[in-house]
Amino acid sequence: MREFKDRNEWALILGGSSGLGLATAKKLAQHGLNICIVHRNPRLQQEAITREFEFIKQNGIQFKSFNCDAFKPEKRAEVINEFKLLLRDTDKIKTLVHSVAKGNLKPMVSDQNIELKNDDFALTIQAMGISLYDWFKSLFDANLFSKDARIISFTSEGNSKAWQNYAAVSAAKVTLEAITRNIALEFALHGIKANCIQAGVTDTASLRLIPGSDEIINRSEKRNPNKRLTTPEDVANVVYLLIKDEASWITGSIIPVDGGEHLS
Numbered sequence: 001m002r003e004f005k006d007r008n009e010w011a012l013i014l015g016g017s018s019g020l021g022l023a024t025a026k027k028l029a030q031h032g033l034n035i036c037i038v039h040r041n042p043r044l045q046q047e048a049i050t051r052e053f054e055f056i057k058q059n060g061i062q063f064k065s066f067n068c069d070a071f072k073p074e075k076r077a078e079v080i081n082e083f084k085l086l087l088r089d090t091d092k093i094k095t096l097v098h099s100v101a102k103g104n105l106k107p108m109v110s111d112q113n114i115e116l117k118n119d120d121f122a123l124t125i126q127a128m129g130i131s132l133y134d135w136f137k138s139l140f141d142a143n144l145f146s147k148d149a150r151i152i153s154f155t156s157e158g159n160s161k162a163w164q165n166y167a168a169v170s171a172a173k174v175t176l177e178a179i180t181r182n183i184a185l186e187f188a189l190h191g192i193k194a195n196c197i198q199a200g201v202t203d204t205a206s207l208r209l210i211p212g213s214d215e216i217i218n219r220s221e222k223r224n225p226n227k228r229l230t231t232p233e234d235v236a237n238v239v240y241l242l243i244k245d246e247a248s249w250i251t252g253s254i255i256p257v258d259g260g261e262h263l264s
Contacts, residue, residue: 011093016039028240066083136151148191180252197255242255
């Protein structure tokens with residue numbers, strides 16, 4: 001069922017060239033939503049990314065991508081202005097998906113002088129947390145959201161559990177959740193819903209950057225009731241469910257999508 005076909009609506013995905021963001025783009029395109037992806041990748045990866053984007057286009061939807069630094073205010077303004085030129089008068093953004101992974105994975109204490117500093121916290125919290133509000137508010141002020149828009153961000157179990165080297169990212173995830181809740185509260189009368197998906201451990205490039213990721217994977221496979229990791233497609237399926245008309249009464253929530261991993 002392509003329920004979003006011919007509805008002149010878009011998904012704008014921050015960090016949509018891999019992992020959860022890319023899986024989400026593919027899923028939503030299958031259901032007729034137009035896709036705009038903002039990503040940051042080196043030229044070396046461009047060929048593989050282009051193949052993925054061409055696959056998305058095969059769904060017969062409108063597609064646009066921007067390879068730029070999404071955290072610079074001037075770049076954000078450039079993307080939004082160029083994106084607006086693509087839109088017809090009736091086109092609006094149905095969902096903003098925040099799937100950004102940029103931060104420091106340093107220990108708080110180390111014998112090798114590679115320790116977490118104030119600047120590491122600031123960079124990580126800005127990129128993985130506050131940037132959601134920066135993008136959301138800029139798009140809102142530009143009047144680009146539909147009357148029933150859905151804001152979706154991705155958090156992890158590190159929001160409440162301490163993991164080695166994860167302190168800065170954990171702080172960013174808690175910030176992300178707080179911003180998501182307040183968007184849901186303060187913009188409700190504008191028809192905007194905001195939710196945060198707490199994905200289970202997912203074998204992505206971002207996970208592999210975490211020191212000890214093999215141990216995290218092994219432990220998660222054992223304690224998950226379904227005895228497997230969460231996949232990007234599992235998460236993308238729930239993003240799709242959350243932007244359907246029937247999900248309009250779900251807002252301000254942190255929703256575990258982990259096959260019950262959080263139960264033990």
